[in-house]
Amino acid sequence: MPGTTQKRLLLxxxxxxxxxxxxxxxxxxxDLQLAGxxxxxxxxxxxxxxxxxxxxxxxxxxxxxxxxxxxxPVIEGLIMLGYRNAATLLTxxxxxxxxxxxxxxxxxxxxxxxxxxLNYQTSGTKQKRAHSAVLLFVCAIAIVWxxxxxxxxxxxxxxPLMVLFGVHQLLRAGTTDxxxxxxxxxxxxxxxxxxxxxxx
Numbered sequence: 523m524p525g526t527t528q529k530r531l532l533l534x535x536x537x538x539x540x541x542x543x544x545x546x547x548x549x550x551x552x553d554l555q556l557a558g559x560x561x562x563x564x565x566x567x568x569x570x571x572x573x574x575x576x577x578x579x580x581x582x583x584x585x586x587x588x589x590x591x592x593x594x595p596v597i598e599g600l601i602m603l604g605y606r607n608a609a610t611l612l613t614x615x616x617x618x619x620x621x622x623x624x625x626x627x628x629x630x631x632x633x634x635x636x637x638x639x640l641n642y643q644t645s646g647t648k649q650k651r652a653h654s655a656v657l658l659f660v661c662a663i664a665i666v667w668x669x670x671x672x673x674x675x676x677x678x679x680x681x682p683l684m685v686l687f688g689v690h691q692l693l694r695a696g697t698t699d700x701x702x703x704x705x706x707x708x709x710x711x712x713x714x715x716x717x718x719x720x721x722x
Contacts, residue, residue, distance in 0.1 A: 533577045540564035540590050541583075545675060554613065558594035565590035581631055581639050582686055585624030593619065617668040617679035624686070625661040628654065642694045653693045660689050 544561035565587040571577040600609040628639035638654035664682030671678035
């Protein structure tokens, strides 16, 4: 039986699975329909874990997984209804649409959730808003990049997402370091007070 930490790690890997499976399957088969439906099923499974509170969503992955649940059924529905041009337009702009989904998910979380576009605790509301704003700004740049980068998903989508995840981790690490320093200062001050009281 896996322990608590192992379960959390497995769930985090599962949360990443829809996007990874889509990219690998599409690269291997060049079948966008197959890759899309596999991604949709996996993303729906991840969203079930969100609803059941089994997994706390990583905000960037939440935007990706919500998008993946919706996009293939929408495209297939448009084709069935005879709107092939609209379906082709969506298919040709998948990378940009993923990033737009992440951006709007982040904006909604920033407006309505305590942690904003983050999955870590900040030192206050001001820092939360600042970090969320940085991530939204990076995401906005990524959207523009995806429009200019061409059809290669690795370049138009993979690189922007790596940068976005990297910035998120950098901000989180900075917050953790700051909290550790503040904790050390507080512990040192408390220790000095105890020594002073003992000497009296």
